[in-house]
Amino acid sequence: MSWDWDVVDAFLPRFWDGVLVTLQALALGSLIAFALGLVWALAQRSRLALVRWPVNAVTEFIRDTPLLVQLFFLYYVVPEWGPSMSALTTGIVGLGLHYSTYIAEVYRAGIDGVPAGQWEAATALSLPRRRTWRAVILPQAVRRVVPALGNYVIAMLKDSPMIAVVGALDMFGEARGFSDATFTTEAYTIVGVAFLAIAYPASLLVRALERRLAVTR
Amino acid sequence: MMTQGMFENYFLPGVWITIQVTLCGAVLAAAVAFAVGALRTSRLWVLRFLSGCYFELFRGMSSLVLMFWLVFSLPLIFRWQLVPMFAGVLALGLTYGAYGSEVVRGALAAVPAAQREAGVALGFTRLQRLRRIEIPQAWPEMVPPFNNLLIELLKGTALVSTITVADMTYAGNLVRLGSNESAPVYTLLLVLYFVLAFVLTRGMRVLERHAKSRVGQAPPRGGSLWSRLAPRERAGEGAGALTAGAAPGMASGTVGGGAA
Numbered sequence: 001m002s003w004d005w006d007v008v009d010a011f012l013p014r015f016w017d018g019v020l021v022t023l024q025a026l027a028l029g030s031l032i033a034f035a036l037g038l039v040w041a042l043a044q045r046s047r048l049a050l051v052r053w054p055v056n057a058v059t060e061f062i063r064d065t066p067l068l069v070q071l072f073f074l075y076y077v078v079p080e081w082g083p084s085m086s087a088l089t090t091g092i093v094g095l096g097l098h099y100s101t102y103i104a105e106v107y108r109a110g111i112d113g114v115p116a117g118q119w120e121a122a123t124a125l126s127l128p129r130r131r132t133w134r135a136v137i138l139p140q141a142v143r144r145v146v147p148a149l150g151n152y153v154i155a156m157l158k159d160s161p162m163i164a165v166v167g168a169l170d171m172f173g174e175a176r177g178f179s180d181a182t183f184t185t186e187a188y189t190i191v192g193v194a195f196l197a198i199a200y201p202a203s204l205l206v207r208a209l210e211r212r213l214a215v216t217r
Numbered sequence: 218m219m220t221q222g223m224f225e226n227y228f229l230p231g232v233w234i235t236i237q238v239t240l241c242g243a244v245l246a247a248a249v250a251f252a253v254g255a256l257r258t259s260r261l262w263v264l265r266f267l268s269g270c271y272f273e274l275f276r277g278m279s280s281l282v283l284m285f286w287l288v289f290s291l292p293l294i295f296r297w298q299l300v301p302m303f304a305g306v307l308a309l310g311l312t313y314g315a316y317g318s319e320v321v322r323g324a325l326a327a328v329p330a331a332q333r334e335a336g337v338a339l340g341f342t343r344l345q346r347l348r349r350i351e352i353p354q355a356w357p358e359m360v361p362p363f364n365n366l367l368i369e370l371l372k373g374t375a376l377v378s379t380i381t382v383a384d385m386t387y388a389g390n391l392v393r394l395g396s397n398e399s400a401p402v403y404t405l406l407l408v409l410y411f412v413l414a415f416v417l418t419r420g421m422r423v424l425e426r427h428a429k430s431r432v433g434q435a436p437p438r439g440g441s442l443w444s445r446l447a448p449r450e451r452a453g454e455g456a457g458a459l460t461a462g463a464a465p466g467m468a469s470g471t472v473g474g475g476a477a
Contacts, residue, residue, distance in 0.1 A: 002293060003293050003294070061407075061411055064368060064372070064410070064411050064414040064415070065372065065407045065410045065411050065414070066372040066373070066374075066375035066386070066410055067372070067375075068375040068376060068378070068379075068386060069375055069386055069389070069403060069406050069407055069410065070407070072386075072389070072390070072393075072399075072403050072406075073399075073403040073404075073407065076393065076399035076403065077399045077400045077403050077404070080399070080400055154277075157279075158277075158278070158279040158280070159279070159281075160279070161279050161281045161282050162281055162376070165379060172279070172281065172282055172285075175285075176285070179289065185289035185290045185292075185293060186290065186293065188282065188285045188286045188289055188290040189286060189290045189293070191282055192278065192279075192282050192283065192286050192290075195277060195278055195279050195282055196274065196277045196278065199276075199277030199278070200273060200277050203273070203276070203277065
């Protein structure tokens with residue numbers, strides 16, 4: 001066996017389709033993770049133990065089990081009870097759900113990082129609870145949280161090829177389909193290089209954000 | 218229907234393979250983490266640069282893609298074919314070793330500079346300083362993040378099922394194909410992974426307590442895990458003694474170069 005550039009040429013059109021799907025999964029998965037993560041984080045601070053306890057248990061369970069098996073679960077088990085989802089939808093929901101549990105921790109740390117004096121000041125001004133969150137706590141928590149969110153988006157990018165195992169045609173799924181059909185393997189190298197080409201600039205961007213938003217006290 | 222036989226014949230061997238892959242991957246990752254992490258604090262810029270490249274390269278890589286690349290695409294460049302199990306362990310070890318190197322680098326950077334200088338003053342070589350001064354003091358800092366990485370590694374081992382290593386995820390997929398019962402299969406799988414993660418966390422917590430108690434002056438009850446592994450460095454001769462300013466090694470002349 002040796003390297004064949006014709007194979008690379010033949011793969012490229014499918015590769016670009018795959019890149020679009022990967023980026024789509026990443027964008028939608030991140031949105032779900034950001035939103036759901038906030039729900040978990042707020043629920044974990046609830047005054048009702050009946051809310052806190054199950055949410056803690058569920059997020060802990062999701063965080064400690066493999067995304068790959070969760071994807072199989074979503075794809076094969078969930079349709080037995082409810083609607084069946086396409087492979088890509090399953091992948092997006094799986095990525096979003098899995099990473100929401102990590103992101104809940106990020107939000108939690110960000111909220112805990114807001115100095116206690118800010119809460120006391122809000123109480124002293126007798127701001128309502130909702131207004132305290134919106135006008136005092138969350139704006140300050142955000143700058144502590146954004147760089148960590150960026151890191152998790154990069155982590156999600158690296159986990160995104162897993163959605164190919166249930167049949168989604170992201171760049172890895174395209175590579176696998178192409179390689180199996182043509183009995184070639186160059187496509188895996190292309191995809192590997194593509195990951196580095198996306199992940200490295202992204203990590204530089206996150207580091208720049210980190211410096212820019214750094215909280216100095 | 219899921220039966221008793223299915224658990225014994227498919228899942229149980231799968232659990233064993235998962236444990237093997239996790240342990241081998243963890244050992245490889247730890248070796249890579251310490252080597253790369255220490256090199257990233259080197260004084261020579263070439264070593265710093267190369268180890269930094271390693272870190273960026275494997276941190277940016279998806280371990281699933283890396284596994285497929287090792288199994289299928291690597292033979293295009295070199296002529297040898299990797300066994301899937303080995304490729305899986307290699308991919309996990311290289312990836313999590315890169316994450317671990319950042320932990321090691323950070324913990325080493327947190328050791329007060331005076332400790333390093335003390336080592337230099339005592340005529341320790343770079344390796345001696347790492348082994349006897351810097352790593353023992355950085356160790357308690359490293360254990361909790363290593364614990365997290367170990368759980369991530371355990372979860373990552375599910376990926377080896379895609380390159381035909383018969384771990385528990387592979388067994389689960391086989392049983393689903395055979396029985397067409399997906400709910401019990403994948404629920405059982407998730408629970409098995411959770412239990413393994415739980416056991417691992419508990420084990421690491423013991424290590425964490427030992428690491429913490431080692432920093433204090435008093436030896437832990439029953440002797441530290443470390444002292445049992447390396448009896449030579451028992452109480453009084455390890456890092457604790459150096460921080461206290463008395464180096465027993467000096468008196469007995471075992472510290473290289475000091476007596477000249």
